[in-house]
Amino acid sequence: MLRVDEAQAPVEFSPELISKFDDIVSRYPKGKQKSALLPILHLVQAEFGWVSPIAMDKVAEYLSIQHIEVYEVASFYSMYFLRPQGKFVLEVCRTGPCCLVGAEKIMDYIEEKLGVKEGEVTADGLFSWRGVECLAACGFGPVLQIGPEYTFYENLTPNSVDKLIAELKAKGHN
Amino acid sequence: MARKLLLEHINVSGINTFDVYRSKGGYASVEKALKTMSPDDVVEEVKKSGLRGRGGAGFPTGMKWSFLAKPEGVARYLVCNADESEPGTFKDRYLMTHIPHLLIEGMIVSSFALGAKTSYIYVRGEMMPQIRILERAIAEAKNAGFLGKNILGTGYDLELYVQPGGGAYICGEETALLESLEGKRGNPRIKPPFPAIAGLYGCPTVVNNVESIAAVVPIINEGGEEYTKIGVGRSTGTKLISAGGNIKNPGVFEIELGLPVEEFLYSDEYCGGIANGKRLKAVVAGGSSVPILPANLFLKTINNEPRLMSYESLADGGFVSGTMMGSGGFIAFDEDQCIVRNTWNFTRFYHHESCGQCSPCREGTGWMEKVLHRLEHGHGKMSDMDLLVDVSKKIEGNTICPLGDAAAWPVASAIRHFRDEFEWHVTNASEAVSRNYGLAHYADPLPKKEETPA
Secondary structure, X not given: OOOHHHHOXXXXXXXXXXXXXXXXXXXXXXXXXXXXXXXXXXXXXXXXXXXXXXXXXXHHHHHOOOHXXXXXXXXXXXXXXXXXXXXXXXXXXXXXXXXXXOHHHHHHHXXXXXXXXXXXXXXXXXXXXXXXXXOOOHHHOOOEEEOOOOEEEOOOOHHHHHHHHHHHHHHHOO | OOOOOOOXXXXXXXXOOHHHHHHOOOOHHHHHHHHHOOHHHHHHHHHHHOOEOXXXXXXXXXXXXXXXXXXOOOOOEEEEEEOOOOOOOOHHHHHHHHOHHHHHHHHHHHHHHHOOOEEEEEEOOOOXXXXXXXXXXXXXXXXXXXXXXXXXXXXXXXXXXXEEOOOOHHHHOHHHXXXXXXXXXXXXXXXXXXXXXXXXXXXXXXXXXXHHHHHHHHHHHHOHHHHHOOEEOOEEOEEEXXXXXXXXXXXXXXXXXXXXXXXXXXXXXXXXXEHHHOOEEEEEOOOOOOOOEEHHHHHEOOOOOEOEEOHHHHOOOHHHHOOOOOOOEEEEEEOOOOHHHHHHHHHHHHHHHOOOOOHHHHHHHHHHHHHHHHHHXXXXXXXXXXXXXXXXXXXXXXXXXXXXXXXXXXXXXXXXXXXXXXXXXXXXXXXXXXXXOOOOOOOOOOOXXXXXXX
């Protein structure tokens, strides 16, 4: 369940963000601004870490569409977080080809290392992790990605996971 | 040495930049097409080439183009499908990462052929780095006069945009992709009308895979006739194969269609054989949706002929003893892999990715996942295999889009070819959770060059 304070956290779109929205809308014919919905939701998530109900309502108003049109899209696509996450979300591919080369062991290792279950956030607020479906990198598995730029980490081993988490921790505390 | 039409310059340093790409003959096809050919000439060359859609369906690209309606005063669109999500497939990511201008060049020539003034490349949202790469490449091409108004002074205008998806396998289906590009849930549309008549914003639209569009470049440069000289029969040209799983050299390979499967799998130029001295147990040749084959049926057809990497040879034997080229996602399974576990994994994938519109797919994939889960975890029943086949048959052909078929085929083929492994999971339930069934009688039929160490 979303906590009340999370759900009601105020959302303000900066003029810079709005100008990025405008740029995206200009790619489509007049009256087809709804096409901008998916790219705009990515920008919102990059800015706020997740897509909150208030943010979705504001996106709807910006695009002059119904609120429900944003909710149904945000809940359909797997990349949008409908609740707050850790600062870094480790998304590990869990589909067949990666499992042939040890993805399940890597997920177990990440769970043990971070001390939280899939979908939970660490106490310091820095990390969460989840299994995701095929990331189209099957020759370089196991792989994980970290948004909002979706940086890729390939051929994972427990050692490389240790190193990555240490780096992110150092970055996250700055 | 096999000919490379797409990846010839892949190792040239800086080939991802406009200047280096141009210095290697890049954008010649744009000059040739826009200055010396009519749009119909371009369509004709692509028809002649016999190019078949590289996204999975294998439908002739030129024919797809010729279906495009051209009513007066109505915009037409070309949309590139870069939603690459089929498990086992990673060729489009590779192409866009390393040689993005090849796709841009193909998009310009193809858009010209179809009369599109605005085109979109729909890239799966997870490929944000590739989206950045393409956006930079588009800016470079525009700067050099290959995009925008009055391209090369020919009077042809084209704007090209990159659109991110939101993480949904279903958006690789062309009508779901168009829904998504319109800012909606990725629910496939009922056809007809086909996108060629009513696609993006209700306008005539062609949707093509990244590799299909890239292949237009060498076809225009060298002519459709030349293209047909590579390959075998109706499998013309070259194909990118993404090879993964338990092989020595995983990666993306450009092959001439018709290459013997044995050479692809075992030669050092390609996969380099099975990793860690293990033996091959099974292969999924064209992405997770195509039927899985045991090694013995994969390397040779049922008539004991060597199998080739071509649309026809891979399909030889139909669904009884053959498979499909699909998207070229080649997954090799070694002797330590459990077919039941992998089938469960794939089915979970399809259940997760079903859009939920059609009951047979939405419900059927979930039930198959549950039954496979219990088989894999030692709680299966002997009747489960027939139950799975029954459910898969009730999905197949009964859904709006091919995701239903794609979910049904891996299950049906796994049970067809590996039924004894499934049964062993029931009769030896406690053993099955702690060890794998092993190679059994599925080994490839080739004489072994060296003995596998005990």
